[in-house]
Amino acid sequence: MNENQENTNEEFTPLSELGEFGLIDKLTQDFPLRNASSIKGVGDDAAVIEMLDKQTVVTTDMLVEGVHFDLTYVPPQHLGYKAVVVNLSDIYAMNGRPTQITVSLAVSNRFSAEFIEKIYEGIRAACNIYEVDLVGGDTTSSYSGLIISITAIGQVDEKDIVYRKGAKATDLLVVSGDLGGAYMGLQLLEREKSVYEADRNMQPNLEGYEYVLQRQLKPEARKDVPEILAALEVKPTSMIDVSDGLSSEILHLCRQSGVGMRLHEDKIPIDPSVYKLCEEFNLTTTTVALSGGEDYELLFTIDLQDYEKIKGNPNFTVIGHVVDKEEGANLFTRDDQAIRLTAQGWDAMLRADE
Amino acid sequence: MNENQENTNEEFTPLSELGEFGLIDKLTQDFPLRNASSIKGVGDDAAVIEMLDKQTVVTTDMLVEGVHFDLTYVPPQHLGYKAVVVNLSDIYAMNGRPTQITVSLAVSNRFSAEFIEKIYEGIRAACNIYEVDLVGGDTTSSYSGLIISITAIGQVDEKDIVYRKGAKATDLLVVSGDLGGAYMGLQLLEREKSVYEADRNMQPNLEGYEYVLQRQLKPEARKDVPEILAALEVKPTSMIDVSDGLSSEILHLCRQSGVGMRLHEDKIPIDPSVYKLCEEFNLTTTTVALSGGEDYELLFTIDLQDYEKIKGNPNFTVIGHVVDKEEGANLFTRDDQAIRLTAQGWDAMLRADE
Numbered sequence: 147m148n149e150n151q152e153n154t155n156e157e158f159t160p161l162s163e164l165g166e167f168g169l170i171d172k173l174t175q176d177f178p179l180r181n182a183s184s185i186k187g188v189g190d191d192a193a194v195i196e197m198l199d200k201q202t203v204v205t206t207d208m209l210v211e212g213v214h215f216d217l218t219y220v221p222p223q224h225l226g227y228k229a230v231v232v233n234l235s236d237i238y239a240m241n242g243r244p245t246q247i248t249v250s251l252a253v254s255n256r257f258s259a260e261f262i263e264k265i266y267e268g269i270r271a272a273c274n275i276y277e278v279d280l281v282g283g284d285t286t287s288s289y290s291g292l293i294i295s296i297t298a299i300g301q302v303d304e305k306d307i308v309y310r311k312g313a314k315a316t317d318l319l320v321v322s323g324d325l326g327g328a329y330m331g332l333q334l335l336e337r338e339k340s341v342y343e344a345d346r347n348m349q350p351n352l353e354g355y356e357y358v359l360q361r362q363l364k365p366e367a368r369k370d371v372p373e374i375l376a377a378l379e380v381k382p383t384s385m386i387d388v389s390d391g392l393s394s395e396i397l398h399l400c401r402q403s404g405v406g407m408r409l410h411e412d413k414i415p416i417d418p419s420v421y422k423l424c425e426e427f428n429l430t431t432t433t434v435a436l437s438g439g440e441d442y443e444l445l446f447t448i449d450l451q452d453y454e455k456i457k458g459n460p461n462f463t464v465i466g467h468v469v470d471k472e473e474g475a476n477l478f479t480r481d482d483q484a485i486r487l488t489a490q491g492w493d494a495m496l497r498a499d500e
Numbered sequence: 501m502n503e504n505q506e507n508t509n510e511e512f513t514p515l516s517e518l519g520e521f522g523l524i525d526k527l528t529q530d531f532p533l534r535n536a537s538s539i540k541g542v543g544d545d546a547a548v549i550e551m552l553d554k555q556t557v558v559t560t561d562m563l564v565e566g567v568h569f570d571l572t573y574v575p576p577q578h579l580g581y582k583a584v585v586v587n588l589s590d591i592y593a594m595n596g597r598p599t600q601i602t603v604s605l606a607v608s609n610r611f612s613a614e615f616i617e618k619i620y621e622g623i624r625a626a627c628n629i630y631e632v633d634l635v636g637g638d639t640t641s642s643y644s645g646l647i648i649s650i651t652a653i654g655q656v657d658e659k660d661i662v663y664r665k666g667a668k669a670t671d672l673l674v675v676s677g678d679l680g681g682a683y684m685g686l687q688l689l690e691r692e693k694s695v696y697e698a699d700r701n702m703q704p705n706l707e708g709y710e711y712v713l714q715r716q717l718k719p720e721a722r723k724d725v726p727e728i729l730a731a732l733e734v735k736p737t738s739m740i741d742v743s744d745g746l747s748s749e750i751l752h753l754c755r756q757s758g759v760g761m762r763l764h765e766d767k768i769p770i771d772p773s774v775y776k777l778c779e780e781f782n783l784t785t786t787t788v789a790l791s792g793g794e795d796y797e798l799l800f801t802i803d804l805q806d807y808e809k810i811k812g813n814p815n816f817t818v819i820g821h822v823v824d825k826e827e828g829a830n831l832f833t834r835d836d837q838a839i840r841l842t843a844q845g846w847d848a849m850l851r852a853d854e
Contacts, residue, residue, distance in 0.1 A: 185555065190594065190663050191590040191594050191740055191741060192559035192590050192591055192593070192652075193558045194556070194557055194594070194656075194661060195555065196555050197551045201550050202549040202551055202556060203546040204547045204549060204602060204636060204651075204653065205545060205546035205602075206602040206604050206649075208604040208605075208606055208647075208649060210640055210647075211643075213641050213642065213643070237546055239546070240545050248558060248559075250560050250649045252562055252647060281558065282558060282559060282560055284649075286567060288564050288647070289564070289566045289644065289645060290643065291642075291644070293642070293647055295560075297558075297651040300546070304550075310544050385545075386545060402543070402544075
């Protein structure tokens, strides 16, 4: 467990010593503007962005300490990184390219300036890797805990935008990567936290679990997927990112496209380490994939005619297909039983399993 | 004092009863898109905005309960309204026109669904009056209190953008409206709160103080100023909104424009009710105008040649002029003493007065 959440740091500068402006200046230095569309970044009443012939996509997400993250095991750099990534994922889910972010941070005085700087290190790392510019934000105090609110802005050609609506019967349902890892990473961290809290001399044993831990603590957004699809000349008919769990996302696509879907249990891509951990935790991988969430993979539908283009591509798995609305959204189990997907129902099942 | 902050409402629906999606759906209904640039609002992974030949301006502000507002005397509708207005003010300060907002809200379970809906009523009222579209957001739980983070997006022709930089020696320093009202409204509310807390049967007497209360609780952004300036064919050389106090804003303009300024105490516009209250509270109006903040007026510099165009305009007051950097930023008192402006210094003076 890391103990770096508060004033237990080796270095400790109280936030009050810097003042609001001193802190903002310090935090936002070393954020070069790399996108031509970023005309003016931090330092005026507002940032100025030039989108020209592109359309602008905008999304926002708020992460709250104790609700979305636990600083007992989340290092501040990873928190900053993840806070950016979850927003960028929404831009990719529109088939867009993220270009700018604004970051608002509320912190209580139990955090040191050094701790906040580490969060910004993570934000900076994400900006570098995803080539987005930090162009604005706000830093303020809170009476308890840490809250990060990020808005991401991206651009996309009008003809390339992919909404949640647009799926039609006979389309194929496709997902990138694999599912359930982030949720199992969380289970593992929670278990090790309990062990640690029972005996502070116990250091957690997390060896061999690198994959699920990375999926939970430092997830990546699928920047590559819109690029790969463009190269394959495939434009999805609908798309969403997997933040709440496969079941919930399928229901979103169904509702907004006015269709039903068949999901095949035996097709859901699961990493071997997730299988292993599910056994340990007495969970089923299907439940975890359906309701775990935070995978930040992209879930999309494609026209049946595009099947040959993505067939065998290691980035994608066809997990089902689109049917008429009347049929609803159903999971077809390994023994060919149809089970109606309900975000709530699967959530309840997951809890019963725990 | 109003008691409507928590579960003391006549109607009370626990947030948990609605669930996240139910609540978001409920809150974001009745938000019609009125700007042609709003292609897609709430309901997909991201909003889609089309700026075409305009430049996009983006700003974000976070309001934290206990830090930026006190629910003992701030009605939820006003809170929602003000949270939008403070962001729009930053867009007008770029000489832009706001077109979209996203709203993120973190709430603890001490708030009812009805209370959150009242906040959204205020947000809706601001959207109507300022003709902006709510296009996205996030609603999440918090462990304590209420946090609102809003991002405002606007548009402006490239040739019309006004930055904080651009002021030059001999320019005139101009402010819209009058200053210090919001701060005195806060003093009044804090006083009445103390009275109420000492004796719960005492109802506050706020009659005759409508102006300063409105300035604090339901401020307006100066939507009209960019329009008036355009009609007068005046383009400011620099501009900022007065959120932290006149002194701090003057220092921002000086720093970013590389100039000094002379501010004349006898020119600072003060409402008669602010004079009266300052006497009651034993504060000087100049101190309150310089350091009070939250006035959301626009402070700008214009070329000396434009003086005739704004002379006598009831919306504007010339309060000083721009000088060389070497001279620094100084207040010239009524008896012609020069006092160096420092955000910190005046802040300290204000506290000493209290």
